[in-house]
Amino acid sequence: MTNNVHYADTAYDSTRPQEDLPGQKGGPQLSGTQRQLRRQPLPHGVHCGEFLAVSTMPRGLKGHKRPGPEALHERYVVKGPNNPAILIEMITRVAAFFGVFGGGGVIVISFAPDVFGSVVWYVATTLFLILPGLLYFIGKLILRHNLVGDKNNTHYNRRTGFVTRTWDKAPMHLPFAEFDGYMYMIPTGVGSTGYVLNVAHRYSDDGDESLKFFLPWQASLWWEFLQQYMDISKPLPDIPEMEPYRALDPVTAEHDRRTGRPPDYWARMSPDEVDRRHAAAFAAASSYPWGRTREQALASGWRPSSAVLEEERRIEGERHDFASVLAGLTAVLSEHPPVAQARWQSDLDQNSGALHYRISLLPAHGVVGGANGLDQAREAVREALPPEVQSVVEIRIDETPDGELFYRRAS
Numbered sequence: 498m499t500n501n502v503h504y505a506d507t508a509y510d511s512t513r514p515q516e517d518l519p520g521q522k523g524g525p526q527l528s529g530t531q532r533q534l535r536r537q538p539l540p541h542g543v544h545c546g547e548f549l550a551v552s553t554m555p556r557g558l559k560g561h562k563r564p565g566p567e568a569l570h571e572r573y574v575v576k577g578p579n580n581p582a583i584l585i586e587m588i589t590r591v592a593a594f595f596g597v598f599g600g601g602g603v604i605v606i607s608f609a610p611d612v613f614g615s616v617v618w619y620v621a622t623t624l625f626l627i628l629p630g631l632l633y634f635i636g637k638l639i640l641r642h643n644l645v646g647d648k649n650n651t652h653y654n655r656r657t658g659f660v661t662r663t664w665d666k667a668p669m670h671l672p673f674a675e676f677d678g679y680m681y682m683i684p685t686g687v688g689s690t691g692y693v694l695n696v697a698h699r700y701s702d703d704g705d706e707s708l709k710f711f712l713p714w715q716a717s718l719w720w721e722f723l724q725q726y727m728d729i730s731k732p733l734p735d736i737p738e739m740e741p742y743r744a745l746d747p748v749t750a751e752h753d754r755r756t757g758r759p760p761d762y763w764a765r766m767s768p769d770e771v772d773r774r775h776a777a778a779f780a781a782a783s784s785y786p787w788g789r790t791r792e793q794a795l796a797s798g799w800r801p802s803s804a805v806l807e808e809e810r811r812i813e814g815e816r817h818d819f820a821s822v823l824a825g826l827t828a829v830l831s832e833h834p835p836v837a838q839a840r841w842q843s844d845l846d847q848n849s850g851a852l853h854y855r856i857s858l859l860p861a862h863g864v865v866g867g868a869n870g871l872d873q874a875r876e877a878v879r880e881a882l883p884p885e886v887q888s889v890v891e892i893r894i895d896e897t898p899d900g901e902l903f904y905r906r907a908s
Contacts, residue, residue: 503747509658509673509727511542531702534695539678539720544791547802548722548734549778551715570733570742570749573653573726575707593633651696651705655727655746660696662705669703673727676704678720680713692716696723717787737763737771777802808850815852816843822883823856823903829881830858830904833874837861842900854890857898861906 527535652661653673660676662669679695694716697704710716725734732749733739740763743749753760763771781802786794823841830836838859843852856878860871875892882890 503656504729505657507658507672508656508729510730511724511728512730526701528702531697531704534681534706535677535679535697537680539680539694539717540788541677541724542790543721543725543728543731544789544794545718545721545782545785545787546725546791547718547778547782547785548725548736549775549802550782551718551722552736552775553738568742569739570746571654571656573655573723575651575653575705576649589633589637593629651707653723653727655729655733658727658729660705662703669698671698671703675699678717678723680716680720683709694719696720712783714782714785714787718782735762740764774802774806777805781805812845812852819843819852819854819886820903822886826856826878826881827904829877830874831906833870833877834906835861835870836874836904837906838898838902839878839904840898840900840902851889854886855900856890856892857895857900858892859898860894860896 650663652663654661658673660669660671660673675698676696677699679697681693681695683691683693685691689711692710692713692715693706694708694710695704695706696708708716708719710719722734725731729748732752733743733746735758740761743753744760752758759765766774781800785799786797789797819841826839830839836858840857840859841854842857843854845852858871858874858878871894875894878892879887879890
């Protein structure tokens with residue numbers, strides 16, 4: 498064992514030479530089906546890394562501050578389609594849907610004349626309220642107490658570096674270093690196309706095809722996610738559901754100590770801010786030029802979500818500072834009766850990244866053009882601006898101004 502006796506010698510480390518990794522060798526013995534499913538390989542390595550885009554719980558943070566029984570710092574479980582627990586979970590969700598909407602309909606029709614207590618009412622209550630309620634609570638009871646086997650899964654073990662699949666009587670137990678990622682398309686049955694991530698064993702027909710997606714980049718990003726999760730040369734993927742386990746993984750704990758990442762980074766974040774970061778990660782992942790390295794993507798103009806969010810914070814800060822400047826202009830404008838209103842707006846120069854501002858002065862009723870002191874008001878506003886912003890501010894007289902109101906003359 499290595500690293501404080503936490504990781505096995507067989508743990509996956511992308512920095513180790515491939516030939517030094519344990520595991521069977523030999524030529525691939527693939528069936529015709531597997532050869533078809535492995536026609537579109539996905540690159541090895543983590544390049545995009547926008548894992549928040551595929552997070553399963555971006556808003557479910559408040560109740561997830563302590564490590565649970567999942568032990569996500571040691572193993573990540575992908576539940577297979579034949580897992581009985583998944584079927585029970587689907588039934589409880591459908592029952593909840595019918596219980597909420599169908600039960601609401603029963604309550605509404607109960608107020609109709611001659612319906613309450615009738616045969617129709619009893620049938621509707623049974624089908625849309627009582628039966629869904631029973632199915633929901635029975636399903637939750639089964640899942641909570643593990644009354645059905647949680648089986649037919651694929652286990653990715655970070656500590657040992659092995660992938661275990663429990664679908665067959667003889668479980669598959671193979672090193673992660675011997676797996677490659679592939680993607681293939683499937684029809685969804687509703688006229689669209691779905692995408693499957695095939696985590697396939699290089700030297701046999703074995704693999705995991707449980708992960709299905711609506712968008713092709715989601716399959717590519719999940720393959721990156723699994724690689725980072727299994728790689729003990731890297732910290733755990735930084736997503737909300739893994740935050741309670743980061744301190745339990747030595748490599749991740751050392752990374753967080755070195756970078757100053759707080760242990761409750763996600764838990765203390767507001768839901769709105771999490772949504773904002775999730776949206777930025779989703780946009781960055783969907784625009785990533787898949788198939789290229791991160792360096793190539795950055796050179797082509799792609800921007801990670803961290804850079805986009807940093808730019809947004811800078812713009813918000815500059816706009817806030819300019820709004821403070823505008824507050825000081827109200828006294829100047831009050832000395833110029835020809836001005837009825839003043840509005841402002843900002844525009845971002847896409848080439849330079851600089852903000853430019855426009856201040857629009859609305860003439861009072863009966864005042865035309867630059868006459869009657871409007872030009873003097875415009876010059877007074879310009880002189881009142883701090884010198885460092887005068888070059889990026891346009892001041893104009895406008896009969897139909899746009900933008901945010903910051904001054905209105907009292908009537």
